[in-house]
Amino acid sequence: MAHLRPEPLEVALQAHFGWSGFRPGQRPVVEALLAGQDCLAVLPTGGGKSLCYQLPAMVRDGLVLVVSPLVALMQDQVSQLQRRGIPAACLHGGLDSQSRYQLSRRLGENRLRLLYLAPERLKAEATRQLLDDVLEQGRLVALAVDEAHCISAWGHDFRPDYRRLGELRSQCPGVPLVALSATAAPRVRADIIRLLRLRRPLIQVRSAQRRNLSYVMRRRPQEPLPLVLETVRSARGAVLIYARTRRSVEGWAARLTSAGVAAIAYHAGMDPESRLLALEHFQQHPRPVLVATVAFGMGVDRADVGLVLHLDLPASAEGYLQESGRAGRDGLPAHCLVLFDPADRTALGWAMRASVRQLPAAVQEQERHRLEQAQQQLRRMEAVAEGTVCREQxxxxxxxxxxxxxRRCDICTGLSQPVDWSERASVVLAVLEERSGLEVRRLADELSEQGAGEGDRWGWLARRLVQEELISESDDGSQRLWLRSAGRRYLRQPWPLRWAA
Structure with a gap:
């Protein structure tokens, strides 16, 4: 790889972005792209992934094409670049004919350095022709695929349209391609390299550890509003609150506002003008409180988020790392709180199954494997929330x-006190020894009817025993349970089982 003298890059970095130096992991990716090498960059949230392709666009007199999954994310990044005087634009389905004409004209006159587009736009013949024109003129500096984990069925935010992005390599064989993500497990990284057809890529993976974040995960009270109010009022800077559904987002924004905390709602079902106003409020208000679905926050440049609060169990540990990582990007201490209920996993699991049932019959079979993977990810996230080991670990x-x-989370600091569940675990295991394949809900109902306790607590315990590998659970979302050999050993000779209640 050709070695670049440090002066030009440092000068460009200062001139265009106002930075005096690179953040860890950025410089090798920038140099590799400028040398024509493919790259995979896994840098933590707040680690400056976007600069890895934005700086090459300014160093070279040409265009960088950026594939991004969300219109709001694209528009936010374009706005930031334009405020810096960097010519950028985004191409999406919401543009009117006049805007598309102006964009094409700017491209034809070589007046753009970065063009953002959603993956589904690559299906359009007009987009392919646009790409061919830039290629023919030799002006395409690099291709960038942001949130690249979306290409993998093992990723926490799989997008079918990302699967077609490997075609970019065929259409642009001589152009370097960089894939970027904040979190990607080894098998997700392998999928990214294979499906995007990266050729001998530079692989730059930085630690996802954020030493200024403290994680707390606790059961959601029956009436969570007092706890939420107390937590929000004690937070510094901006506050991000995540809820699972659009209805919940609007309901919580209204409840907080009625209680004296001015909160703004944001979700994809709002009209574009309302979403834009909410985004501007979050970016410009000194201490905004924004309630949103989890898609909000990708690429949004607000460094002083002091609290990220999840009102439901996150769908995966990888996704939660990315969502919670939106806190404390200024390097100051920040708080990450998850309020969850044992019923959350059941609700999420049913929602996943319902989304598959709505697909055409021919597609359902293809999606069944992905559903099983999503169920496994959800189960692992529940294990983190219910577990007794360090949250960050x-x-x-x-x-x-x-x-x-x-040494910062609720487990390490002793805020979560464990309870002995050994006797009740034996009750659950004994039932499954007699009746294999029983569903979680049926098991809980039957034990409750016998006067053994609350149904939701028995359901939680059964799922907890799955995490301990004493019970196995189906991956199709039906939550059928079977006793494992370790469960049989436990019935013969129990050992202590102590977890937070």
Whole structure:
């Protein structure tokens, strides 16, 4: 790889972005792209992934094409670049004919350095022709695929349209391609390299550990509003609150506002003008409180988020690392709180199954494997939330990273006190020894009817025993349970089982 003298890059970095130096992991990717080499860059949230392809666009007199999954993310990045005087634009389905004409004209006159587009736009013949024109003129500096984990069925945010991005390599064989993500486990990284057809790529993987973040995961109270209010009011800077559904987002924004905390809602079902106003409020208000679905936040440049609060169990540990990583990008201490309920996994699992049932019959079979993977990811996230080991340690293990206990989370600081569940575990295991394949809900109902306790607590315990590998569970979302050999050993000779209640 050709070695570039440090002066030009440092000068360009300062001139265009106002930075005096590179962040860890950025410079090797920039140099590799400028030398024509493919790259895979896994840099933590706040690690400056976008600069890896934005700086080459300014160093070379040409265009970088950026594939990004969300219109809001594209528009936010384009706005940031334009404020810096960097010519950038985004191409999406919401543009009117006049805007598309102006964009084409700017491209034809070589007045753009970065063009963002959604993956589905590559299906359009007009987009392919546009790409061919830039290629023919020799002006395409690099291709960038942001949120590249979306290409993998093992990724926490799989997007079918990303599967076609490998065609970019066929259409642009001589153009370097960089794939970027904040979190990608080893098998996701392997999928990215294979499906995007990266050729002998530079692989730059930085630790996802964020030493200024503290993780707390606790059961959601029956009435969570007082706890949410207390947590939000004590937070510094901006506050991001995530809820699973659009209805929940709007409901929580209204409840917080009624309680004296001005909160703004944001989700994909809002009209574009309302979403833009919410985004501007979050970016410009000194201490905004924004309630949103989890898609909000990718690429949004707000460094002083002091609290990221999840009102439901996240769908995967990898996704949660990315979502919680939107806190504390200024390097100051920040708080990450998850409020969850044992019923969350059941609700998420049913939602996943329902989304597959809505697909055409021919597609359902293809999606069944992905559904099983999503169920496994959800189960691992529940294990983190219900577990008794360091939260950060458990989360980072999900992306293949081994670290020492953080000494900051609720487990390390002793905020979560364990309870002995040994006797009740024996009750559950004994039932399954007699009746294999029983569903979680049926098991919980039957034990409750026998006067053994609350149904939701028995359901939680059964899922907890799955995490301990004493019980196995089906991956199709039906939550059928079978006793494992370790469960039979436990019935013969129990050992202590102590977890937070």
């Amino acid at each position: 458990a989360l980072l293990l999900s992306v293949g990273e081994l670290v020492a206990p953080c």
